[in-house]
Amino acid sequence: MVRPPACCGNANLRRGLWTPEEDAKILAYVSKHGTGNWTSIPKKAGLRRCGKSCRLRWNNYLRPDLNHESFTQQEEEMIVRLHAAIGSRWSIIAQQLPGRTDNDVKNHWNTKLRKKLSEMGIDPVTHKPFSQILADYGNINGGLSRPSAASAAATRSSIGSLSRDLKNVAHLFVSNNNNNNHPDKHHQHNYSSLPPQSSITAAAHFMEQPEEILPITTECFVGNKGEGGGGEEEESMDLMDQLQAIKLVTEAAAAAAAAGGETNYYNDDEGMAAMGGSPFPSSSSSSSTCSTAAAAAAEMKKSATTTTTATTPPLSFSWRDFLLEDDDAGGGAQFPPENDGDLNVNNGELSSSGEQQSLAAAAGEGGMSRGVIGCSNSGSADGGGYANVSSFVEAILNEDERRDVFLDFPNLLQDPTYYH
DNA sequence: AAGCTAGACAACCGCGTTCCG
DNA sequence: TCGGAACGCGGTTGTCTAGCT
Structure with a gap:
């Protein structure tokens, strides 16, 4: 008792x-x-x-x-993305949303977002399509055939390297920002000598290295928090640093996409339709691919003063981004999402x-x-x-x-x- | 108008972690 | 170092409201 x-x-x-x-x-x-x-x-x-x-x-x-206002579209995006990355760590997610509490976020997820994802055919727990989950289940039972092993392995490799790269970039972030946070000099990568902008280059470079195959799971982000004495892994990275790492990598992905002439704006009509029949209104500018805090702040300040502007880029967000498909999905779902995943500055209107x-x-x-x-x-x-x-x-x-x-x-x- | 139901969200509960004497 | 208190967090429950029958 x-x-x-x-x-x-x-x-x-x-x-x-x-x-x-x-x-x-x-x-x-x-x-x-x-x-x-x-x-x-x-x-x-x-x-x-x-x-x-x-x-x-x-x-x-x-x-x-x-x-106390209702959640904005940007906030909802942030919640879903972060939930996909770290699961139900509501307090951490809430820290990225100025003025919101973990309880707010949790309730909003439970009452709105989870349902939205489910209606779109996405499992809100795994962020995978239900169809894929069923397919995977079939595979477990030796059922359905899969795409070619080569393509599957390639995709898995890139995802796997990404999970490792997140850690690398996070170390970069840590060493750049905390200077002496990591006691182990072994983890002080050379990238710390690069200017901040170079982190994007470094992250993009990481994403091209498929030599290691690691499963990408939430543990990739939270498994080594060190909470409750369970942190056996030597790299005990703070979760907030990991989030910053996610940010850096998503920025890198956005930069890479931009360099390649790709855009992801409104590229998912299907998903948008599922969300209510129309693309999300562009209520504020969130076009920041800025890599420095100053630029982010400037962007934030700018967006904070405008509610709707015809000249601001449309929201770079697709619900497909929230899918965490693995190897054989082939539907364009990626992690991290191609577009800007700025974790901190999208809520200018709130800050x-x-x-x-x-x-x-x-x-x-x-x-x-x-x-x-x-x-x-x-x-x-x-x-x-x-x-x-x-x-x-x-x-x-x-x-x-x-x-x-x-x-x-x-x-x-x-x-x-x-x-x- | 009354009853029922679903949605929304405030509040509680239990457990793990941190702090402090 | 240890034990108790305080705090933080995630899951769950309770309550109210609006809409429908």
Whole structure:
């Protein structure tokens, strides 16, 4: 029999949905004192909740830097791609989506994206077509014939080398950015001497080396996290570094495609049709193949100021990209996707102006449904309903509390990193 | 109008990890 | 070094709403 957590075992503690009054209390308290020890916060704030519940409420809903609007197309792409790469590591995926929590991402995946993929005939777990899974199953039973061994091996080789290359590029990234993060000098590749742009060249070069055959699995990305003491592999690469590696390689693939005159824009009408009958609207520019942080930031800033522009390139995204077909698929599905897989900068609309949006997101009309502040779920796709409403925090705090907060902590409601 | 159902999402639970005395 | 508390994370459940019959 497992003993319930001490903080939650008290029968006098409230559970269930939060009331606006409770939200106001915790907001007022955190505004003044920050988020220290969560177990003591409910008591000090006058809440009959356990600390864990308070922390969850704060992290998942009340934090001023959260984006309460519906997920954008770019965010959905990011989620699906990252899920294909690393599986249900929601917190890591959420880190790539400013203003989103792991719970947000997880819920959105479970309610929307998984279903979308399934409707497209793609297994949301393996990101392979159901038909291929069935075919593979048949193969296991000695059934269906496969394409020529030569072509299959070639494809497998390129994928295998890619998985290795991801690690190599990640090391490059690590050595370029952390300088001394890797204790083992053996892993400090020469590429660290290359300028940042050269990483793309290096990555592209890696992708042409088929001499090693390694299966590409999620373990290629997460297997050596070192979590729980299980990291036997000598290269204990941080997952965020791995994500950066994915980014680099996808950039390299995009650059290679561009050099070869290939584009992947709207090249999958079938997939688009499956997603709802039309290509995704190009709600913002995400054309960045920029390789430097400065360029990415500039791109992000640019896109943040435009919602729709006729001149911005169409979204370089195909749902086929999300297929993780292996050897005999032959349908153009590749990993990584050909187009730009920039993991960090695609959400310009959320980042630079994100805090203002998130502050305003859940207040205003429709922001108080279900008796819980901010459960608007209005899903206004253009966010127009949020532009001029008072902030989310303001909506919760009453007049006096608000005044106190602004007087005592003028930066609180403007700096999303205030608490961290 | 009432009942039913599916969708959406907030919140909880349990477990592993990290922190700290 | 050890043990307990705190924290973080992923899976699951609960609750509410909207739409349909």
